Amino acid sequence: MNIAMLLEMAADGFGDRIAMGGHDRSVTYAELRWQATAIAAALAAEPQTVALDGELSALVPAALFGSAWAGVPYAPLNYRLPPASREELVRRLAPVTVAEEAWLALPPDPGRTFPDDPELPAVLLYTSGTTAEPKAAALRHDQLTAYILNTVEFAAAAEDEAVLVAVPPFHVAGVAAVLSSTYAGRRMVPLPHFAPEAWLRLARDERVTHAFLVPTMLARIIAAMEADPALRAPSLRHLAYGGARMPMPVIERALELFPDTAFANAYGLTETSSTVCVLGPDDHRAALAAGDPAARSRLGSVGRPVPGVELRVVDGEIQVRGDQVSGDYLGNGPQRDKEEWLRTGDRGRIDEDGYVFVDGRADDTIIRGGENLAPAEIEDTLLRHPSVAAAAVVGVPDEEWGERIGAMVVPRDGDTIDAEELRGFVLARLGTLKTPEVLVVVTELPHTPTGKVLRRAVRADLSQPG
Amino acid sequence: MSNLLGKRYQCAACGATVLITKAGDGQLTCHGEAMEVAQAKPLPSSD
Known part of the structure; x- marks a missing residue:
């Protein structure tokens, strides 16, 4: 299944809902579909990879779904790199074209269909490379749709739900945010430049109900809330975090400062199409309330595998397999073994109740x-x-x-x-x-x-x- | 009988699942029986 189908269903099912934007300036799911068909029509003459060199804006979902509609890969780049580095990354993607703001004004092509080749690469993401040079992870249509169909229920979002997206588009969580919000029918509120005060104000003003943060962002938001008691996000019902290990003192303080918010810890890799394990809201509150240190330590767990994912620990290293697991890199064959297991490079363990603990990168x-x-x-x-x-x-x-x-x-x-x-x-x-x-x-x-x-x-x- | 967009229908006999990507009329059958709507698995939003 092509990820464009997720948008097609959203536009058919709840096309008048806002896909992205504030209440004042926004694009609906029906409009997003027309933008995707327009971009696909423009790409049809000369199919090539679409690079996105910019921060989070309305161009991001349009370029992602437009590429999918055309059957070409979408490659969001780290726009904070120096120009010479970005040019090099673009060059490695050739043949390639860079998405432009003007694409949003192209005429729709309502009759245009999208290809149904589930093994085509849908998204190319240069991994962050904390220890090595960046390489482009390739996520196929069938892997991304497996993740969405296994973890998100269609149209599950209530009409008032809005998710504050603060992760950049070139992070796998930025891609997953667009796909899951679309399938759930949730409005995306973009925050291109993260600052803790700006995040808290936007969350309050846009009545944000959902958000995803990396641990450093949450730590800074906590510091801002402690410095100014007037800065609060009263409508926030659900806060997911991931992308790096969450320090225990930070999550303990966050649970105190957001007493009515449901927390979820999401563990995943770029190579696994985002989340493979989730520690849910009930687990968080139970661990915080527990007097027993062993039960409390579960706050430091990433929970249990999501549906469709198997996880094991071999020689101290976490391995995963499932339909959403890729591990392919551009110009390189699959990194999965013959039984489809992918080595994550993370050290970890599983407790007797099946909760997974990540101790850090094996390299660290x-x-x-x-x-x-x-x-x-x-x-x-x-x-x-x-x-x-x-x-x-x-x-x-x-x-x-x-x-x-x-x-x-x-x-x-x-x-x-x-x-x-x-x-x-x-x-x-x-x-x-x-x-x-x-x-x-x-x-x-x-x-x-x-x-x-x-x-x-x-x-x-x-x-x-x- | 109409099939609802985004719902999954499952065969009780073989477990085959069908996702409705376009709503429409008709009755989904598998192993000679009508397929049932599969219940949603509640999972916290992780992104």
């Missing part, structure tokens, strides 16, 4: 004197210190131990951090083995554009002599 494991240490536990402990706003822990090359523990920390606004005092704080809780040997205070952690800590940059910085 610190090996100190033969001892394997996960940065997650040390980062969470650093974050429990009242003066610490953000923390990243990495392995720093060391002649004697192979690696030593290096930490980069950011103080809260107006606070200072005494490195020795902070090391003592960790030492008292985790012991010498897990106490950072190098600890540097900075004003900001290096991040990828989608909010993941750029660990290779942290590692490079902490590895500098002196």
